[in-house]
Amino acid sequence: MSPAAGFARTLRAEWTKFRTVRGWVLGTVVAALLVPLLAAVSAAGSHASCDRNGVETACPEPPLGPDGRAVHDKFFFVHRTLDGDGSITVRLTSMSGIITYPPPDHDEIVPGLVPWAKAGVIVKASMEPGSSYAAVMATGEHGVRMQHDYTGDVAGRPGGAPRWLRLTRAGETLTGYESADGRQWAEVAAVRLPDLPAEVEIGMFAASPGDLTVKQADLGGLIEQMRFTETTAVFDQVKVEGAAPGAWRHTDVSPTPGTNPGEVHHPGSAVESGGTFTVVGSGDIAPVGTDGGMAVELTLTGILFALVVVVVVAVLFVTAEYRRGLVRVTLAASPRRGRVLAAKALVIGGVVFAAGLAASAVAMPVGKHLLRGNGNHVLPVPALTEVRVIAGVAALLAVSAVLALALGTLFRRSAAAVVTALALILLPHVLATASVLPVELSLWLLRITPAAAFAVQQSIPEYPQVVDFYVPQGGYYPLPPWAGLGVLCCYAALALALAVVRLNRRDA
Amino acid sequence: MEATIEVTGLRKRFGRTVALDGMTFRVPPGRVTGFVGPNGAGKSTTMRVILGLDAPDEGRALVGGVPYRSLEEPLTRVGALLDAGALQPSRTGRDHLLWLAHSQGLGAARVDEVIGLVGLGGTARRRAGGYSLGMRQRLGIAAALLGDPPVLMLDEPFNGLDPDGIVWIRGLLRSLAAEGRAVLVSSHLMSELEGTAGQLVVAGRGRVVADMGVAELIEAASHDRVTIRTTARSRAMETLAGAGATVAVTGGDTVTASGPPAERVVELLTGGGVPFSEVTAHRATLEEAYMELTRDAVEFRADGAGR
Incomplete structure (x- = not known):
């Protein structure tokens, strides 16, 4: 008989074992039901509404970028319509700004630029917020950048104004250049914008994201503060090539409504005088982080409870055999012990993966629907990202079950194995996301413990070109999604290997 | 094999x-x-x-x-029964045999066959946790017989x-x-x-x-011990001891001789003219x-x- 056929028999026997104990099947079903149930309960209790001139209304939602993600698209734009190919060349002669009431005393408006204050030239598909664009710009502290479609960001040379900038459009290719003197040009990057129409808006812009600081709260936790900032950019030597007739138009893109109807809060502005343009703007052209709404994985918090149930079932799947001496019957029937453990791992892993997949595939759309119905803004993400979160969470539960099974085999005792598994997987995650530990320590816990796997549910990535408070409490994990899951897989593989060695060395 | x-x-x-x-x-x-x-x-x-x-x-x-x-x-x-208590109590006896059968590439038909063989009958569809020790032994024997x-x-x-x-x-x-x-x-x-x-x-x-x-x-355990019931105890002892047997008094009218087998004892006593009413060759029990x-x-x- 081939080893594969032998393994298939052992696998079938272990599956029969699992499905014939009602408690284990029931436990798995309960674990699966907990996820959509808790999604519904927590969504039903989450309401959001905004006050508009004393009237309760639905909150405004951020525009969606070309890939469907929510984006910030707020800046001051001096522009013309360009038909077909063309280019814009400018000299950014100076860039300055203000930051309102920064720490420590919060008592004055100071001059200065935040690190990602932006000014430069841009080609944009339309004036519709969230439309496709490419821009080459100088920044407060990050040198020259070429950015496109909100998430794309390529670094040019360091340094700020004065600086020559050029952006050319040829079909769907946009190329950014920079120069210190207007003669020696260096390419920053070339990007493709496949959805760009023939007619685009081309021009100069200024934007300045809010100034973020974080301070320790008196009673643990952290307080985030965001302050208004503004950038003033001065351009001259402006030259547009291509079919861009007419005068320059000024548009405050996505202005913040003021208190009174028709009023704009902190409006931007532009002044043209003898070929010199002074553009004042605030806001940002960038992706929205988790502070801009609810991430889809917030509908899956029930997996924490499901995890506890799953760990208990997985541990019992093996320790129940030790408790009754049944393991001797098992090993007499299948003397290849590694094969038995592999079959057990595959059965519990497969069962939990299937249950977890069904649970999160139901919980996420139900939770999203209920949250949106209650006025909450759920941050949209690409469909593939949702699939990854759903499958990733199922994998997290499945691999956790395998780790728990291996620990059960190593300890041969239910309580010790359950406690160890939960202390390894759940505890670090709870500690890291509960604002009880220093941020650095939390991040390390989520890098080196099996709890790193929770990164697999992060749907909103961390963007280096956006200043945000990227901490576990905010739904940001230090490792990329699959790498985090990989850490858990390593722990499970190690525990399984130790369990096989122990099983082979010790008397049954 | x-x-x-x-x-x-x-x-x-x-x-x-x-x-x-x-x-x-x-x-x-x-x-x-x-x-x-x-x-x-x-x-x-x-x-x-x-x-x-x-x-x-x-x-x-x-x-x-x-x-x-x-x-x-x-x-x-090899069919083995080591410990009849080695069961998952919440699993039925039949399901216990079923997973064992599956591990050997056997089907449910063979399971029902051995259930009949050991006389477990309808009990096999109840949870094994409720079995008496006797029923567990029968289930264990069924498991041992499963692979024939x-x-x-x-x-x-x-x-x-x-x-x-x-x-x-x-x-x-x-x-x-x-x-x-x-x-x-x-x-x-x-x-x-x-x-x-x-x-x-x-x-x-x-x-x-x-x-x-x-x-x-x-x-081997019987050691050829022979019990003799006689009214002439001392004469019997003399006669048998003279023939090399080890003799001991075990009662008012009984002596026990070890050494010669029962037939030889009868021969010796008859030859010596010693009266006796009973000669019992002692057979040990297995115990x-x-x-x-x-x-x-x-x-x-x-x-x-x-x-």
């Missing part, structure tokens, strides 16, 4: 306790071999070693000439059985042996094996103290023979029976 179990020079220690100390025996096909000895003699440990569950420090155990752990579909070669193996090994199968059950299992064991299978049955009570076992392996302190046929064993053999081997331990 040859239907035998061969155990050669098994030694094993658990910490400071010597469990096996050179255990050696062979279980031939076609008969029931009783594996007897007091608790702690090493019977269960030997069986676990045969099944590849425990590793011996020295020696080896072969089933049909090969180590158990190298067998594919081992339950079709040529070698069977049962550890204390009589435990917890009612008299009907004991009669049933004795018949079952005899018929299994009659089909040419090698059957090894352990027990700490010799009386349970009387009339069933043809061969006896008597274990004590981790080794074999006797390995012989049941008839031989009883013969007595066993007690005598294991007298030195019994270990009294404060910590109980050990493993």
Whole structure:
């Protein structure tokens, strides 16, 4: 008989074992039901509404970028319509700004630029917020950048104004250049914008994201503060090539409504005088982080409870055999012990993966629907990202079950194995996301413990070109999604290997 | 595959306790071999070693000439019942047999067959946690028979059985042996094996103290003791002692002589003109023979029976 056929028999026997104990099947079903149930309960209790001139209304939602993600698209734009190919060349002669009431005393408006204050030239598909664009710009502290479609960001040379900038459009290719003197040009990057129409808006812009600081709260936790900032950019030597007739138009893109109807809060502005343009703007052209709404994985918090149930079932799947001496019957029937453990791992892993997949595939759309119905803004993400979160969470539960099974085999005792598994997987995650530990320590816990796997549910990535408070409490994990899951897989593989060695060395 | 179990020079220690100390025996096909000895003699440990569950420090155990752990579909070669309590209480008896069957590539039809064979019937569809010890033994025996193996090994199968059950299992064991299978049955009570076992392996302190046929064993234990009932006690004693027998007074009109067999005693007394009313050749029971053999081997331990 081939080893594969032998393994298939052992696998079938272990599956029969699992499905014939009602408690284990029931436990798995309960674990699966907990996820959509808790999604519904927590969504039903989450309401959001905004006050508009004393009237309760639905909150405004951020525009969606070309890939469907929510984006910030707020800046001051001096522009013309360009038909077909063309280019814009400018000299950014100076860039300055203000930051309102920064720490420590919060008592004055100071001059200065935040690190990602932006000014430069841009080609944009339309004036519709969230439309496709490419821009080459100088920044407060990050040198020259070429950015496109909100998430794309390529670094040019360091340094700020004065600086020559050029952006050319040829079909769907946009190329950014920079120069210190207007003669020696260096390419920053070339990007493709496949959805760009023939007619685009081309021009100069200024934007300045809010100034973020974080301070320790008196009673643990952290307080985030965001302050208004503004950038003033001065351009001259402006030259547009291509079919861009007419005068320059000024548009405050996505202005913040003021208190009174028709009023704009902190409006931007532009002044043209003898070929010199002074553009004042605030806001940002960038992706929205988790502070801009609810991430889809917030509908899956029930997996924490499901995890506890799953760990208990997985541990019992093996320790129940030790408790009754049944393991001797098992090993007499299948003397290849590694094969038995592999079959057990595959059965519990497969069962939990299937249950977890069904649970999160139901919980996420139900939770999203209920949250949106209650006025909450759920941050949209690409469909593939949702699939990854759903499958990733199922994998997290499945691999956790395998780790728990291996620990059960190593300890041969239910309580010790359950406690160890939960202390390894759940505890670090709870500690890291509960604002009880220093941020650095939390991040390390989520890098080196099996709890790193929770990164697999992060749907909103961390963007280096956006200043945000990227901490576990905010739904940001230090490792990329699959790498985090990989850490858990390593722990499970190690525990399984130790369990096989122990099983082979010790008397049954 | 040859239907035998061969155990050669098994030694094993658990910490400071010597469990096996050179255990050696062979279980031939076609008969029931009783594996007897007091608790702690090493019977269960030997069986676990045969099944590849425990590793011996020295020696080896072969089933049909090969180590158990190298067998594919081992339950079709060796059927074993080690511990009738080794069950998941929430699983039904039938499901217990079903997963075992699946592990050997067998189907549900064979499961229902052995359920009928051991007389478990409808009980098989109830949770095993509610079974009496007797029903668990029947389930364990069903599991051992599942693969229709040529070698069977049962550890204390009589435990917890009612008299009907004991009669049933004795018949079952005899018929299994009659089909040419090698059957090894352990027990700490010799009386349970009387009339069933043809061969006896008597274990004590981790080794074999006797390995012989049941008839031989009883013969050896009887020591040719003869009891004589006579009114002429002193004359009988003189006559028998004169012929070289060891004689002892055991009652008002009885003496016991050991040495010459009963026929010789009758001859001597008749020849000497000694009157007697009864000459009884003493035959030891299996139990007595066993007690005598294991007298030195019994270990009294404060910590109980050990493993």
